Amino acid sequence: MDPAQFFAASRVLIVAGKGGVGKSTVSAALARTAARAGLSTLVVEIEGKSGIGSLFGRPAFGYEEVVLHPGGGPEGSADVRARVLTPDDALVEYLEDHGLHRVTRRLMSGGALDVVATAAPGIRDILVLGKVKQLERAGVADLIVLDAPAAGHAISFLRSARGLVDTARVGPINTQAADVLEMLTDPERCQVVLVTLPEETPVNELVDTAFSLEDEIGVSLGPVVVNGVYPPLPGLDADPAAVATAAGLAVAPGELAAMAAAADFRRERTRLQGDQLDRLAKSLPLPQLPLPYLFSTDLGPDHLEALADALGEGIGALDAIPGP
Amino acid sequence: MTSGPAAHPPADDPLGRMLDAHSVVICTGSGGVGKTTTAAVLAMEAAHRGRRACVVTIDPARRLADAMGLAGLTDTPALVEGPWPGELWAMMLDTKSTFDALVATHAADPEQAAAILENRFYRNISGSLSGTQEYMAMEKLYELHTEERFDLVVVDTPPTRNALDFLEAPRRLTRFLDHRLYRLLVSPTRGLVRAVNLAAQTFLRTVSRVVGTEVVHDAIGFFAAFDGMEAGFRERAAAVVELLADPTTAFVLVTAPRADVVEEATFFADKLADAGLEVRALIVNRVHPDFSGQTLGHVVRRAEALAGTPLAPFAANLADFAAVAATEEGHLEGLTGRVAPAPVVRVPFLDSDVHDLGGLDRIAAHLFPDAAERSG
Numbered sequence: 001m002d003p004a005q006f007f008a009a010s011r012v013l014i015v016a017g018k019g020g021v022g023k024s025t026v027s028a029a030l031a032r033t034a035a036r037a038g039l040s041t042l043v044v045e046i047e048g049k050s051g052i053g054s055l056f057g058r059p060a061f062g063y064e065e066v067v068l069h070p071g072g073g074p075e076g077s078a079d080v081r082a083r084v085l086t087p088d089d090a091l092v093e094y095l096e097d098h099g100l101h102r103v104t105r106r107l108m109s110g111g112a113l114d115v116v117a118t119a120a121p122g123i124r125d126i127l128v129l130g131k132v133k134q135l136e137r138a139g140v141a142d143l144i145v146l147d148a149p150a151a152g153h154a155i156s157f158l159r160s161a162r163g164l165v166d167t168a169r170v171g172p173i174n175t176q177a178a179d180v181l182e183m184l185t186d187p188e189r190c191q192v193v194l195v196t197l198p199e200e201t202p203v204n205e206l207v208d209t210a211f212s213l214e215d216e217i218g219v220s221l222g223p224v225v226v227n228g229v230y231p232p233l234p235g236l237d238a239d240p241a242a243v244a245t246a247a248g249l250a251v252a253p254g255e256l257a258a259m260a261a262a263a264d265f266r267r268e269r270t271r272l273q274g275d276q277l278d279r280l281a282k283s284l285p286l287p288q289l290p291l292p293y294l295f296s297t298d299l300g301p302d303h304l305e306a307l308a309d310a311l312g313e314g315i316g317a318l319d320a321i322p323g324p
Numbered sequence: 325m326t327s328g329p330a331a332h333p334p335a336d337d338p339l340g341r342m343l344d345a346h347s348v349v350i351c352t353g354s355g356g357v358g359k360t361t362t363a364a365v366l367a368m369e370a371a372h373r374g375r376r377a378c379v380v381t382i383d384p385a386r387r388l389a390d391a392m393g394l395a396g397l398t399d400t401p402a403l404v405e406g407p408w409p410g411e412l413w414a415m416m417l418d419t420k421s422t423f424d425a426l427v428a429t430h431a432a433d434p435e436q437a438a439a440i441l442e443n444r445f446y447r448n449i450s451g452s453l454s455g456t457q458e459y460m461a462m463e464k465l466y467e468l469h470t471e472e473r474f475d476l477v478v479v480d481t482p483p484t485r486n487a488l489d490f491l492e493a494p495r496r497l498t499r500f501l502d503h504r505l506y507r508l509l510v511s512p513t514r515g516l517v518r519a520v521n522l523a524a525q526t527f528l529r530t531v532s533r534v535v536g537t538e539v540v541h542d543a544i545g546f547f548a549a550f551d552g553m554e555a556g557f558r559e560r561a562a563a564v565v566e567l568l569a570d571p572t573t574a575f576v577l578v579t580a581p582r583a584d585v586v587e588e589a590t591f592f593a594d595k596l597a598d599a600g601l602e603v604r605a606l607i608v609n610r611v612h613p614d615f616s617g618q619t620l621g622h623v624v625r626r627a628e629a630l631a632g633t634p635l636a637p638f639a640a641n642l643a644d645f646a647a648v649a650a651t652e653e654g655h656l657e658g659l660t661g662r663v664a665p666a667p668v669v670r671v672p673f674l675d676s677d678v679h680d681l682g683g684l685d686r687i688a689a690h691l692f693p694d695a696a697e698r699s700g
Contacts, residue, residue, distance in 0.1 A: 020356020020580070051584045098533060118448050119543045120535040171536050200677040235637035247634045255616070255626070259638035262615040262645050272676065295644040297582045298651045 003315045004037040007143050010191045011136050012183070013222065014158070016148040016213075017195030018205050022227040022291075025299060026195045027147040028055045028068075029291065029307035030225075033315070035069060036077045036308060039142035043068070043082035044132060046149055052082060057301040063089055081141065087124030090131045091117065098172060122160030123173065129161060129180045136189065155209060158184060158192075158217050187220035195225045196280070198273035207283045223287040223318065225311075226277060230270045231292040236263040289314035331689040331696040338667035340692050342604050343370045346574040348469055348567065349478045349604075353578035354588045358609040358671075361388065361678050362578045363480040364414070365687045368404075369695060371412035372688075375475040378413040380464055382457070382482050389416065391680040401468075406681060413474065415464075422460040423449070430556035436549060445539075445546035457482050459561075466564045495565070498558045574604035577663065581611050581652035590659050603663040607691070608656060611670045614649035616642055 007013075013030060017023040024045070031041040042065070043052060053060045056068040062084050069080040095116075117124050132146055149157050161184060164177035183189050192213055196206040206224065213219050240259040244251045281288065291310050294303050343349070343366060351363040360381050367379035378401050381394075389395055393402045398418035406412060424441060431437035440446050449456055458481065465479045532540045567573060575596055579589040593603050616623050623646040627639040660668045671690045678684060688695035 018356060019354065020582075020585070024584075051587075115543060116531055116535065119445055119531070119539045120448075123535065171533065173535055200679075233637055233641055235634075236641060240635060240638045243634045243638070249630075249633055249635060251630075251635065258615040258617070259635070259642050261613075262642045263638055265613060265615070265645070266641055269673075295648050296651050297648065297655060299583075 001315060001318050002037075003033060003312050004039065006315045006318070007034040007037055007039050010187060010189055010220075011142075012132060012144045012146060012190040014146045014148050014190065014192045014219075015195060015225075016158075016192055016209070018202055021195050021197050021202055023195045024052050024147050025055060025304075025307070026193070026225045026227055026291065027145050028052045028304055029311050030193065031080045031082075031143075031145045032056075032069065032304055032308040033311040034078075034143045034145070035071060035080045036075060036312065038076060038078050040071070040078040041080050041143045041145060042135065042141035043080065043145045043147065044135070045082065045084045045147045046086065046128060047084075052147070055299055055301065055304045056080070078142070085128055085131055087117075087128050090127035091124055094127050094130070120164065120173065122156070122163050125157045125160035126164050126173065126177050126180055129157075129184075130176045133180050133183045136183065155212050155216070158213060158219060162217055181217075185218040185220075190219065191222040192219045193222045193225055194286075195227055197228050198226050198276040198280075200276060203276050203280050203283075206280070210284055210286070221286055223289045223314075224280065224284065225289045225291060226280070227291045228293045229273055229277070229290040230266060232270075233266065236267055287318050289318075331699070333689065333691055333693050333696050334667060334669060335693060337693050339366070339605055339607075339669060340369065340373065340694065342574055342576075343373060343375070343476065346572050346604075347476055348465065348570070348573040349476065349576055350465075350481060350568070350573065351478065351576050351578055352481045352592060354585050357578050357580045357585055359578045360480045361684070361687065362576070362607055362609065363478045364388065364392065365684050365691065366576070367414070367476070367478040368406070368408070368412055368681070368684050369688050369692050370476045370478070371406065371408040371410035372694065372698075374408075374410045376411040376413075376473070377476040377478060378415060378468055378474040380415050380417055380461065380468065380477065380479045382417050382461060382480055388679050388683075399464075401473075404681075410475075415468075417457075417461055417464055419457045419460045420447075422464050423456070426460075426463060426557075426560070427553075430553045430560070432552060436553070439549040440546065443542060443546045443549060445542040446549075462564045462568070463560070466560075466567055469567060495561065498554070498561045569599075569601060575601055576605045576607060577603045577666075578607050578609065579659070580609050581655055583651075583655050586655040586659050590662055593659065593662050603666045605666050606660065606663050606668045608668065608670045611672050612645060612648045612652060613672050614646065616646050618646070620646050620650040 015023055015027040015030065017026075027043055027045075031043045034041045045052060051060075053066075053068065058066070058068050061068075061082055063086070065081050065083040067079055068082050069077075071078040071080075132144060135141075136144055161177045161181040164173055165181055194206050194210055194213075196202045210221060210224075214221060240251075240263065241253075241256045243249075244256060277288065277290075289311060291307055291314075294306060296303065349363075349366055351359050351366070353359050360383070363379050363381060367377040370377035381389075392404050392414045394414055394416050398416050399421045401413035401415040404412040404414050427440050427446075428437045431440065461479060461481060465477055468474060468477045528540055577589055577593060579585050589606075596603060620643075623639075623643045627636075627643040630636055630639040656668070669691055671687055674683075674686060676683075678687060685695065685699055689699045690696075
């Protein structure tokens with residue numbers, strides 16, 4: 001399907017996955033792909049320190065919105081902007097909006113915030129999501145990409161709306177939670193994109209998370225992004241020593257042995273990854289968007305463009321999503 | 325025996341000597357770097373070395389938990405049977421029951437304990453107060469250490485994004501319990517001066533408006549019931565902090581060779597240093613093998629020279645991995661310098677995930693010469 005159509009399907013994409021699967025990288029790549037398709041995109045980060053800035057060749061950013069990648073140019077892409085939204089910022093902002101005076105604000109040092117947040121668990125999460133909902137409603141961008149907390153926490157993060165609708169039965173928090181829940185469960189407003197690696201434990205956790213999110217919260221799940229898939233490299237099946245002999249190439253035995261070991265490693269890992277991808281497809285009836293392993297652990301703007309290419313291709317290969 | 329990269333553990337066995345010389349080992353690092361597995365491997369190796377070891381884990385992957393007999397078992401160490409002269413015990417931390425026990429210990433009488441345990445605000449603390457899980461991990465560690473049932477307790481820390489949480493957890497919780505707000509909340513029964521009370525009332529009204537009066541009522545009930553227990557909690561927290569600084573406690577930093585993770589590990593090493601604590605060892609998991617042993621420039625030039633020949637894909641593949649190995653080493657350089665003279669031990673990418681004791685053995689072979697010998 002056409003990327004522009006894919007990203008226009010819902011206003012908010014929540015990107016979730018276990019720590020270490022490259023959730024922030026995927027958030028950045030999704031944002032860039034959407035912007036290339038002409039959608040202005042805002043990346044919202046919860047925890048800070050994600051390194052999303054450096055993927056765009058920019059410094060780290062904070063609460064103030066920044067432009068990570070200006071639009072325009074021959075391809076006619078749109079802006080990618082970004083900001084951090086911490087739960088404490090959201091809580092203070094919310095309390096201030098609800099009539100905290102200067103006197104009482106003095107009480108709101110870190111510990112007092114903890115008391116409020118402990119009194120009503122999930123309040124921090126709901127305020128972050130409430131703020132995202134507010135940004136969505138205000139139409140600050142065509143697409144908001146939310147880099148969610150790591151997997152175990154992602155469930156409680158999204159579950160907070162359901163929980164608070166029940167516990168805070170009246171008052172502004174209840175309204176807030178109900179509004180957030182409405183957004184989360186409306187596929188035309190919000191979808192969750194889960195990220196994993198093609199490895200056993202991350203795949204297991206992703207499958208569990210997917211079912212919990214659908215059953216308990218009722219969010220709509222977009223395609224699964226599988227990060228770090230070895231790109232195919234044909235021609236590694238033979239024995240390099242035999243290949244060298246047949247081609248009449250004089251290559252040192254040590255170098256041939258290194259070539260053979262590296263080829264074995266790649267073949268073996270490619271096979272293991274394939275097994276995990278199959279298992280994921282069997283356990284979870286969601287389309288997969290593979291992202292290539294880039295043979296670098298130091299990702300920058302060039303890598304981001306390569307990932308956006310791959311996402312664009314993967315999305316292009318998806319069938320049109322039938323309506324909900 | 326499953327195949328895999330050949331094991332080359334450091335010959336002078338720094339990790340083995342570390343296990344022998346300490347009674348507490350704390351594994352720390354960001355989420356997803358194999359911290360839980362590493363903690364289990366260290367405890368198992370200690371058992372091989374004849375020690376009575378217990379590993380306390382926070383959130384093990386299900387199959388590893390099953391393999392260690394941890395399924396459905398919380399807060400009680402379970403004996404793991406195996407071919408070692410020592411003992412291996414494993415325990416999954418349950419934040420809530422650890423906290424409950426702590427309340428019971430410090431309460432003046434069973435009534436006070438019951439009043440707290442039944443309070444809804446208290447029940448929220450274990451689930452939502454930041455730092456509670458970290459604090460309880462340290463509390464459990466302290467408890468197991470002082471019981472003297474074990475020669476060595478290895479603890480896996482929660483995958484907190486913010487390393488500060490872990491070191492400051494004990495202080496954070498006592499600060500919370502000690503907070504001015506606490507006094508303000510219980511002040512209606514204590515007759516504080518009217519000015520303070522007014523501010524408190526304004527605050528409470530605002531909070532009530534936001535979260536509901538019922539919720540505020542629970543909080544006041546909790547702090548009233550907790551009255552008198554702060555001192556006990558504070559003392560205990562001080563004892564835990566002291567244990568962390570004890571020379572028989574070792575911090576092991578676990579990382580993967582990725583830029584973002586190394587950055588967090590470096591930040592953590594700095595925080596430990598600020599607290600006067602040393603990193604005793606750095607374990608780097610999931611290291612890509614360096615197949616060529618040549619410089620990246622050399623391997624790339626060879627790939628260019630062989631382009632267009634039938635060996636081209638092999639040379640290109642070798643160059644790909646040489647590039648990965650070079651960037652990984654580049655990332656680690658600053659960190660290894662930062663934790664020096666702590667030994668740095670690398671564990672290569674394994675063929676499959678670890679979910680049984682055999683898998684732990686395979687990792688141990690990369691960390692300890694004895695283990696490499698056992699696995700042949």
